[in-house]
Amino acid sequence: MSEERSDLTERPREEEAEKAVLVSVLWGDVPEAEAEESLSELRSLAETAGAVVVDSLVQSRRKPDAATLLGKGKLQELQRRVSESGADLVIFDQELTSSQQRNLENALDIKVVDRTALILDIFAQHAHSKEGKAQVEMAQLRYQLTRLTGKGAQLSRLGGGIGTRGPGETKLEVDRRRINMRLRTLNRELRELTRVRRVKRKRRLRLEVPTFSLVGYTNAGKSSLLNLLTDAGVLVEDGLFSTLDPTTRRLMLPGNRRAVITDTVGFINHLPHQLVEAFKSTLEEVREADVLLHVIDASAPNIERRTRAVEEVLEELGALDIPTIYVLNKIDLLDGEAREYLRKRYPEGVLTSTVTGEGIPELKERMAACIPASRTMRLKLPLEEGRLLSLLYRRGKVLELGSRDGFYHLLAEVPPELAERLRAFKEEKDA
Template sequence: MQFRDKMDPSWLIGRGKAEEIARKAKDAGADLVIFDQELTPAQLYHLERIMPCKVIDRTQLILDIFAQRAKTREGRYQVELAQLEYLLPRLAGRGRDLSRLGGGIGTRGPGETKLETDRRHIHRRIRDLKRELERVRRHRKLHRDRRRKMEIVQVALVGYTNAGKSTLLNRLTGSDVLSEDRLFATLDPTSRFLRLPSGEQVLLTDTVGFIRRLPHHLVAAFRSTLEQVKEADLLLHVVDASHPEASEQMRAVEQVLQELGAADIPTLTVFNKMDRVAAEMPEEEGTLRISAFSDEDLERLKQAIDQALHREQVCGSAEFPVTRGEWIAALYRNAEVVRSEVSGVTVRIDFRLPLRRFRRLSKEVKEHIRVSSD
């Protein structure tokens, strides 16, 4: 680590410190130098010139890990898109081979460099990948619209990478999703139905793990995957209670949720891996402390999900024309009707319903609703 008043625009850490690292890397026989900071193209160019081995930054390391973990076609497309968009501005100076001349049909002739050929190929591949991912996004939207019409309640597991989200999904639903003690074991969202103690069935979705300073290339590439979070009625923010930096990880997740526009979704914070924590910690409102391997704790979690989904209630009254049977039926499906009466050509309904169900009502239905002040 180096403490500076400001980053060096050419070297990040200053030329003297860079040369010191280069000497240490050579003495140690290192084959890789990693900077826990995103390097600009200029910084990467200067560092590679003096280092005796390959140089990568934080973003490239995360992208490489994602590339190893991606299993589905969508996951591979998303990672490749992020890698290409990261690589594009860093092509210049990536070795002497880029200065070789090219030529032939479809090129600008013998004067075109390999660098320009690579750039054109990358731009073409980026367009193809975005087109494919747009198809996936539309497909996911159709699924979400179908779930909304079927009024399926959705609960999303969110949290820092390796907090135990996939393990919780498996334990709660009896599924066999890959869950390993490693970073980014899950890249593709997986959904399974979960029956709550009240008898209600909800769709529980496992999502990609977050990380501090999540590279913006990944946020953009994984847009269709992260949109799953925005559609949830309830978020389970899973925290690794045994991690020494649990508080910082929580703040990182909250920041990503803010960037996604999901910060206002009701959230239940679940401190997982309590079996690894020696000291007893009191539970605060809106939090739960569990171990994913405790059947008793899992039952408590199901109860907490049930309560969280029904905690916030909306009370009010609605007046509909008797001819709009579909609006009346929509309110009856979603709400607990307290009183109903017909007066001439108008139906008046007093009701209460969970806030999450109120949000799902169509705009036309909401226009005829008067919400009580209490």
């Protein structure tokens, strides 16, 4: 059944796939390796968005051309390559101003987008929940809004200056007003959704179950890890930004320690600021975690730079000081030497593979070690505290139970999240 469906959906997609030419313009002193990695990442982004990359072009300049980013000669070369490859769009790795984008579109006569627009497009394709959709739309509108300010599209098309201001300005104002109105509506919707999410989280916090949050670069294996630890059945894909909606699952760790774990949206180098802003309510989960599991694709090029990109976002979220376990994932793809290097470089990290299951027991032990252990307590509970007793049955372990003089007398293993509530019922001597 599912085979059939994928067959049906895949064929037309191949024919319709947009053909893209990638362009990267470098200035300043960007190391070559970094530029190469960035371009290969742009390729993954383009493919995740559903495009086929037919050509790519890199230019190093002392400084970017103000009008077209690319120099004149390179622009001509790009024109030639676009017509030879029959491309439908050009994707720039660097951010374009709205006038650069327009100048390029006029010169090339096809659609031109930048990396930010591409990432926003992927998010739009992957948003499923009401909240996710609203967040993406908000990010897109904010992106559009930044492009309307200053020399707006209509104004500069007319050359600007005297005689152009009337209708151009009006249209611009109308657009801006329309966007702002929609943003206000979205804001209201999101506030309501955030409130619902907070209520749910509060319920969780009331029991003080320790919370782990998976964070990391996109495609590192966060969802795979969640599935392996909890049987969650979250979508895992070899593409970027598969997960947008956070998922929270219960988890049992060695020593009967209970916890919950949350999977959320991945990060990337130059993650559009509008997205971080719009996804703040989703990412709040990260800030409130007790422990972060920072998942790193150990087989990726330049993991240090990716790790830094993740930490930059964590800093922006105010989550940088949360205790963190580094999970170096995908080690099934590494040889002994590479693993050795990682052990030295990240002595605190855990090497894992969600494919072979290597390192998972160690990871669970490390996670359990972050949670205080259960304590054995002798308790004297009034008979009317039946609810507390049943909670103890569910969350802890009742070792002995009797009742006399209107009290339950029991010996129990009390999990840390209940210890505080039960302290009032302690019998004099602890076991």
